Amino acid sequence: MRKAAHNGCCRRVAQTRALCSVLWKLLVSEKLVEVLMEIEIPLVNVLADMELWGVGVDLERCIQARKLLVKRLKQ
Numbered sequence: 211m212r213k214a215a216h217n218g219c220c221r222r223v224a225q226t227r228a229l230c231s232v233l234w235k236l237l238v239s240e241k242l243v244e245v246l247m248e249i250e251i252p253l254v255n256v257l258a259d260m261e262l263w264g265v266g267v268d269l270e271r272c273i274q275a276r277k278l279l280v281k282r283l284k285q
Contacts, residue, residue, distance in 0.1 A: 237243050
């Protein structure tokens with residue numbers, strides 16, 4: 211069982227590495243490496259903090275925005 215688990219893990223690692231290579235080449239060809247490094251990766255930390263600590267919500271503003279949206283949708 212341990213050998214089967216090891217082989218499964220090795221297979222997944224190899225697949226992930228192959229996928230990473232393909233995706234990296236795609237990022238390079240589309241000139242998106244800078245976007246990844248400057249925007250996407252730093253954003254991961256922000257989103258992780260938001261998930262961990264939560265976000266504040268102004269309930270009154272949400273209700274006002276809802277009323278405004280309903281009014282505009284009716285128009």
